[in-house]
Amino acid sequence: MAGGEVSAAVATRAEVCAVAVAECFRGDGEVLASCFGTVPAIGARLARLTFEPDLMMTDGIASLVADVVPVSGEGAKIPPIAEGWLPFRSVFDLLWSGRRHVIMIASQIDRHGNHNFACIGPHAKPRAQLLGMRGAPGNTVSHPTSYWVPNHSPKVFVEQVDVVSGVGYDRAAAAGPSAARFHEIRRVVSNLGVFDFAPPERRMRLVSVHPGVSVDDVRAASGFELAVAADVAETRAPSAEELRLIREVLDPEGLREREVPS
Amino acid sequence: MDKRTTAAAVAAELRDGMTLGIGGWGSRRKPMALVREILRSPVKDLTVVSYGGPDVGWLCAPGEVRKRVYGFVSLDSSPLAPRFRRARETGAIEAVEFDEGMFQLGLYAASIRLPFLPTRAGLGSDVPRLNPQLKTVRSPYDDGEELVAMPALPLDVAIVHQNRADARGNAQYLGPDLYFDDLFLGAAKRRFVSCEQIVETRDFAKFGSLHTLRIHRGLVDGVVEAPGGAHFTECPPDYGRDEAFQREYAAAAKGEDAWAAFRERFLALASEDAYQEAVRAWRGAK
Numbered sequence: 001m002a003g004g005e006v007s008a009a010v011a012t013r014a015e016v017c018a019v020a021v022a023e024c025f026r027g028d029g030e031v032l033a034s035c036f037g038t039v040p041a042i043g044a045r046l047a048r049l050t051f052e053p054d055l056m057m058t059d060g061i062a063s064l065v066a067d068v069v070p071v072s073g074e075g076a077k078i079p080p081i082a083e084g085w086l087p088f089r090s091v092f093d094l095l096w097s098g099r100r101h102v103i104m105i106a107s108q109i110d111r112h113g114n115h116n117f118a119c120i121g122p123h124a125k126p127r128a129q130l131l132g133m134r135g136a137p138g139n140t141v142s143h144p145t146s147y148w149v150p151n152h153s154p155k156v157f158v159e160q161v162d163v164v165s166g167v168g169y170d171r172a173a174a175a176g177p178s179a180a181r182f183h184e185i186r187r188v189v190s191n192l193g194v195f196d197f198a199p200p201e202r203r204m205r206l207v208s209v210h211p212g213v214s215v216d217d218v219r220a221a222s223g224f225e226l227a228v229a230a231d232v233a234e235t236r237a238p239s240a241e242e243l244r245l246i247r248e249v250l251d252p253e254g255l256r257e258r259e260v261p262s
Numbered sequence: 263m264d265k266r267t268t269a270a271a272v273a274a275e276l277r278d279g280m281t282l283g284i285g286g287w288g289s290r291r292k293p294m295a296l297v298r299e300i301l302r303s304p305v306k307d308l309t310v311v312s313y314g315g316p317d318v319g320w321l322c323a324p325g326e327v328r329k330r331v332y333g334f335v336s337l338d339s340s341p342l343a344p345r346f347r348r349a350r351e352t353g354a355i356e357a358v359e360f361d362e363g364m365f366q367l368g369l370y371a372a373s374i375r376l377p378f379l380p381t382r383a384g385l386g387s388d389v390p391r392l393n394p395q396l397k398t399v400r401s402p403y404d405d406g407e408e409l410v411a412m413p414a415l416p417l418d419v420a421i422v423h424q425n426r427a428d429a430r431g432n433a434q435y436l437g438p439d440l441y442f443d444d445l446f447l448g449a450a451k452r453r454f455v456s457c458e459q460i461v462e463t464r465d466f467a468k469f470g471s472l473h474t475l476r477i478h479r480g481l482v483d484g485v486v487e488a489p490g491g492a493h494f495t496e497c498p499p500d501y502g503r504d505e506a507f508q509r510e511y512a513a514a515a516k517g518e519d520a521w522a523a524f525r526e527r528f529l530a531l532a533s534e535d536a537y538q539e540a541v542r543a544w545r546g547a548k
Contacts, residue, residue: 062438087439088287092363096382118359123392125353131341132334137361138383167386175386178407182382 014256022047072253115166136165152190154223169202267484269299284312285422285443293423295491319345344515368415373448378411420450427457431482
């Protein structure tokens with residue numbers, strides 16, 4: 001890749017997050033990259049334009065698209081080139097076959113990676129009805145899943161989620177080999193840092209903090225006791241080329257800065 | 263056989279307590295004219311099965327829906343459906359919630375007369391806790407996998423909206439996705455299609471390829487010509503979503519007074535024609 005790393009003072013927090021999301025897809029090859037949220041959409045496109053050129057993407061309707069569609073600006077208005085037809089029924093077939101990596105937004109997530117975006121409070125009469133189960137139960141036991149949290153807080157990183165929509169490691173293990181067979185939570189990216197679920201504990205573990213964030217900041221913003229890697233790194237800054245792609249090609253209007261204000 | 267009928271006749275098929283399946287997806291190609299007719303009818307305590315959008319939100323009026331079976335309820339361009347949200351948060355309706363894919367398998371099982379279909383989806387999540395009737399099944403083969411046995415979701419009545427249909431009940435979709443309309447029809451005892459336009463059978467080929475004829479007359483008991491019948495959801499290529507009207511609905515749905523006024527203005531009307539006229543008047547006044 002052209003250009004060295006850009007200093008953290010140059011890249012915004014949202015741009016650092018986009019690169020951290022792109023890194024979630026490293027090594028995935030020819031799988032469907034499905035994303036929810038603006039920063040994940042930028043991150044997946046960035047991965048495809050750089051180190052994961054074989055990733056597959058959809059237009060969010062029923063087409064697989066051959067080109068990389070920007071999330072804002074004039075380029076976002078150009079109808080993409082369809083390379084395939086992927087109606088909802090085929091999406092289920094594809095995800096059950098495992099050829100997909102999804103990034104879902106977490107309204108709540110616990111240390112085992114159990115995820116909730118269905119509702120807050122008791123299911124029979126929730127305090128807040130959110131999205132419902134959507135495809136999270138099937139996604140998480142069928143193919144790799146990562147999570148995006150644009151607003152890291154103790155309300156999101158909770159001791160126990162109110163409803164389990166996406167399956168975490170403890171629940172997958174307890175549900176038996178069929179649940180665990182294809183289960184993988186690759187990573188959690190928040191506006192503060194990057195987390196994994198390294199074996200053998202399979203507990204959420206802080207692996208890097210974004211520039212300007214301390215380990216204590218992340219601890220204070222989490223509602224459970226975080227595992228912390230022995231050598232917590234600083235999340236890598238975007239290269240000059242990555243920054244150019246984000247700013248000039250993928251998101252010229254800066255929608256990312258609304259999702260993660262610096 | 264001529265299966266042409268009216269929205270009122272379709273609504274009259276429904277009895278209190280029946281299970282109604284509604285095709286489309288979110289705020290996409292929903293049979294809204296038929297939903298509006300159901301709102302005009304006295305039927306109550308329906309169980310609604312739907313990849314939900316405003317159909318579910320509108321049917322969540324007190325008494326209309328007792329129980330909802332769903333994978334989600336969304337307006338697409340606004341991800342949370344406001345009336346549904348309110349009905350859930352006040353405990354007004356009972357929710358039976360599956361993963362979206364499980365839901366497809368339940369309709370598919372019903373449509374091919376199987377008691378269940380096995381799936382990995384649901385394992386480990388709270389779907390089994392929230393649906394204690396769900397059971398697992400063990401593979402009889404060497405793998406011995408234990409999977410969720412998603413039960414068939416049989417329907418009393420199904421309604422879907424298509425772009426074109428003929429008088430015999432063959433129907434054509436011209437947009438990018440059929441969604442699961444064929445499965446809703448296949449899972450139901452009584453099956454109804456509304457469409458933008460009823461055409462001669464020979465004219466289907468003028469509108470789209472053979473592949474767009476996914477609903478054959480063996481799946482359909484009645485056809486209703488309802489131009490604009492998916493409004494305000496999208497029905498491409500005939501029309502897109504009426505985003506301005508959807509915003510009007512979403513804003514009104516947040517408060518009880520505004521919702522009452524919205525109902526009065528658009529839903530408590532005598533006919534579909536009156537609804538379309540009210541929408542035109544609203545658009546003109548803007």
